[in-house]
Amino acid sequence: ESVEKPLEYYNNNIIGTLNLLTSMRNHNVKKFIFSSSATVYGESEIVPVHEGLQAGFATNPYGRCKAMIEDILRDLYISDNSWDIVLLRYFNPVGAHESGLIGELPNGIPN
Numbered sequence: 001e002s003v004e005k006p007l008e009y010y011n012n013n014i015i016g017t018l019n020l021l022t023s024m025r026n027h028n029v030k031k032f033i034f035s036s037s038a039t040v041y042g043e044s045e046i047v048p049v050h051e052g053l054q055a056g057f058a059t060n061p062y063g064r065c066k067a068m069i070e071d072i073l074r075d076l077y078i079s080d081n082s083w084d085i086v087l088l089r090y091f092n093p094v095g096a097h098e099s100g101l102i103g104e105l106p107n108g109i110p111n
Helices: 006-026 061-079
Strands: 031-037 084-090
Touching: 006 061, 031 061, 061 084
Parallel strands: 031 084
Antiparallel strands: none
Protein backbone atom coordinates (compact mmCIF):
# COMPACT_ATOMS: atom_id res chain seq x y z
CA GLU A 1 0.00 0.00 0.00
CA SER A 2 2.81 2.45 0.78
CA VAL A 3 4.10 2.08 -2.79
CA GLU A 4 0.68 3.06 -4.12
CA LYS A 5 0.18 5.95 -1.66
CA PRO A 6 3.65 7.29 -0.75
CA LEU A 7 2.56 10.85 0.00
CA GLU A 8 -0.07 9.64 2.43
CA TYR A 9 2.50 7.46 4.20
CA TYR A 10 5.09 10.24 4.46
CA ASN A 11 2.50 12.75 5.63
CA ASN A 12 1.00 10.43 8.21
CA ASN A 13 4.23 8.94 9.52
CA ILE A 14 6.88 11.68 9.19
CA ILE A 15 4.78 14.82 9.62
CA GLY A 16 2.58 13.13 12.21
CA THR A 17 5.61 12.07 14.26
CA LEU A 18 7.17 15.55 14.04
CA ASN A 19 3.89 17.09 15.22
CA LEU A 20 3.66 14.60 18.08
CA LEU A 21 7.28 15.16 19.17
CA THR A 22 6.86 18.94 19.02
CA SER A 23 3.74 18.77 21.17
CA MET A 24 5.48 16.43 23.61
CA ARG A 25 8.45 18.80 23.88
CA ASN A 26 6.12 21.78 24.41
CA HIS A 27 4.45 19.94 27.29
CA ASN A 28 7.71 18.60 28.73
CA VAL A 29 6.81 14.97 28.01
CA LYS A 30 10.08 13.28 27.11
CA LYS A 31 9.41 9.55 27.11
CA PHE A 32 8.87 7.97 23.70
CA ILE A 33 8.65 4.35 22.52
CA PHE A 34 8.81 3.91 18.76
CA SER A 35 7.53 0.81 17.02
CA SER A 36 9.86 0.42 14.04
CA SER A 37 10.26 -2.50 11.65
CA ALA A 38 12.87 -4.77 10.12
CA THR A 39 11.82 -3.23 6.80
CA VAL A 40 14.51 -0.60 7.49
CA TYR A 41 17.03 -3.23 6.32
CA GLY A 42 15.43 -3.72 2.91
CA GLU A 43 16.07 -6.97 1.08
CA SER A 44 19.07 -8.30 2.97
CA GLU A 45 21.17 -11.11 1.53
CA ILE A 46 22.07 -12.08 5.08
CA VAL A 47 19.50 -14.35 6.70
CA PRO A 48 18.48 -14.16 9.38
CA VAL A 49 18.60 -10.37 9.56
CA HIS A 50 19.91 -9.08 12.89
CA GLU A 51 20.40 -5.75 14.65
CA GLY A 52 24.09 -5.64 13.79
CA LEU A 53 23.35 -5.10 10.11
CA GLN A 54 23.32 -1.59 8.71
CA ALA A 55 19.83 -0.16 8.28
CA GLY A 56 18.78 2.41 5.72
CA PHE A 57 18.19 0.24 2.67
CA ALA A 58 14.40 0.15 2.82
CA THR A 59 12.75 -0.67 -0.48
CA ASN A 60 9.39 1.01 0.04
CA PRO A 61 7.93 4.17 1.61
CA TYR A 62 6.78 2.28 4.71
CA GLY A 63 10.32 1.11 5.50
CA ARG A 64 11.83 4.49 4.59
CA CYS A 65 9.38 6.20 6.97
CA LYS A 66 10.45 3.90 9.77
CA ALA A 67 14.15 4.54 9.03
CA MET A 68 13.64 8.32 8.85
CA ILE A 69 11.78 8.39 12.14
CA GLU A 70 14.56 6.37 13.79
CA ASP A 71 17.03 9.02 12.52
CA ILE A 72 14.81 11.87 13.75
CA LEU A 73 14.64 10.28 17.20
CA ARG A 74 18.42 9.78 17.31
CA ASP A 75 18.96 13.43 16.34
CA LEU A 76 16.45 14.55 18.97
CA TYR A 77 18.27 12.58 21.66
CA ILE A 78 21.66 13.94 20.56
CA SER A 79 20.31 17.49 20.84
CA ASP A 80 18.63 16.86 24.22
CA ASN A 81 19.62 13.73 26.11
CA SER A 82 16.96 14.28 28.74
CA TRP A 83 14.62 12.37 26.42
CA ASP A 84 14.01 8.68 27.18
CA ILE A 85 13.64 7.13 23.73
CA VAL A 86 13.25 3.43 22.97
CA LEU A 87 13.35 2.05 19.43
CA LEU A 88 11.72 -1.36 19.00
CA ARG A 89 12.51 -2.91 15.65
CA TYR A 90 10.15 -5.84 15.08
CA PHE A 91 11.39 -8.64 12.87
CA ASN A 92 8.52 -11.10 12.80
CA PRO A 93 5.25 -9.55 13.97
CA VAL A 94 2.93 -11.78 11.92
CA GLY A 95 4.34 -15.30 12.01
CA ALA A 96 7.04 -17.56 10.69
CA HIS A 97 8.97 -17.10 7.46
CA GLU A 98 7.26 -18.91 4.59
CA SER A 99 10.30 -21.19 4.22
CA GLY A 100 9.77 -22.52 7.74
CA LEU A 101 13.45 -21.90 8.51
CA ILE A 102 12.93 -18.73 10.54
CA GLY A 103 10.44 -18.07 13.32
CA GLU A 104 7.87 -20.26 14.92
CA LEU A 105 6.84 -23.68 13.74
CA PRO A 106 3.47 -24.35 15.38
CA ASN A 107 1.85 -27.75 15.45
CA GLY A 108 -1.76 -27.90 14.38
CA ILE A 109 -4.09 -25.23 13.08
CA PRO A 110 -3.56 -21.70 14.48
CA ASN A 111 -6.54 -20.28 16.36
